[in-house]
Amino acid sequence: GENVEQHPSTLSVQEGDSAVIKCTYSDSASNYFPWYKQELGKGPQLIIDIRSNVGEKKDQRIAVTLNKTAKHFSLHITETQPEDSAVYFCAASIGDYKLSFGAGTTVTVRA
């Protein structure tokens, strides 16, 4: 089956430091890789996404990199702030519309 593995499961960083979350996927046909942020009691919110024809994408303090050969992609958050504390999920497309999600990373930013 389609598998997305996400590491680490928890991450604690000092405010102002960087946070990196890594995901691997198994379906070589996957071509769309979104990242979602989920706060307690809320639904996942898209924060950034990347398609397979691009190796890197950046949006202010958030960046995503993709290595299709190795089948892994990463989320980088720089200059972390307390409001970055949440659960982050990576996902990979399966076919044209289905998403397979990782198990999530709980990020805690210490003030």
Added chain:
Amino acid sequence: GAGVSQTPSNKVTEKGKYVELRCDPISGHTALYWYRQSLGQGPEFLIYFQGTGAADDSGLPNDRFFAVRPEGSVSTLKIQRTERGDSAVYLCASSSTGYDTQYFGPGTRLTVL
């Protein structure tokens, strides 16, 4: 504009009962998805609608689960003879087409006692 909305936000029921969960997608979005999220896990795909038809229901765990979208907008997820293992957060998402960004609702937390 309004995002995806789901009702109820919480539902507590007894084992064996029938429940309906409702999803209102973003206006104009033709694609609608249901996911289930267990505690400490990522969302798991249940079913995908394109318009009124269920284009892919391969994620529904068994025949106790059924979903409809009769007019191509609002969708209802129906669970018969609920079991304790059905307890989870049920998320709905919509996208403009089947190939675009999926926007999630806040979810319905289902608890089966």
